[in-house]
Amino acid sequence: DQQVKQNSPSLSVQEGRISILNCDYTNSMFDYFLWYKKYPAEGPTFLISISSIKDKNEDGRFTVFLNKSAKHLSLHIVPSQPGDSAVYFCAASVGGAGNNRKLIWGLGTSLAVNP
């Protein structure tokens, strides 16, 4: 049973426009959410995160929005650039205060930004 879902396997956007990547989750115990970006033949790299006590976090062109009541988060990229073309993974963190916290991952959305 997938607790973190990215229902769009792919997304194509024109350069300069906004990219919106969506993520839904089922476990209300998740308290921290992260977005990772992955290029082919490389490992995922951390992009941006948000705590469950916030509804928005912004870092340059990247903004993550969290709607706890809907169990939904989204990543906005404005303006989109060709170098943003990659697979974007949504991940949710669960566990206690100790070191047994773990990330639960979505299947990823492949973003293509066309020049």
Add this chain to the structure above:
Amino acid sequence: DTAVSQTPKYLVTQMGNDKSIKCEQNLGHDTMYWYKQDSKKFLKIMFSYNNKELIINETVPNRFSPKSPDKAHLNLHINSLELGDSAVYFCASSQSGGRSYNEQFFGPGTRLTVL
């Protein structure tokens, strides 16, 4: 100066063989992980170690044995390889304490193919 490195990058082997994948991080982190990304691109945690101590073991067959000689290394040994072990294996690290614990740094992955 790679932060998290894995060797080898590619591994092709016959069923029944025993193989090892090595991982090293030079970030000074105290927690390391092994993930498996299967053919459906699902990224799933296998193990985590904190200060050389096993913290997470996610119902992985006991043919898989992680070994952490020190905080900077976490190796993965696989006995009696099966066809279903074919996947990309990612090593990652993070620093415990606070939210940075969730922000994991990944190696480039090891593509294992079992024939």
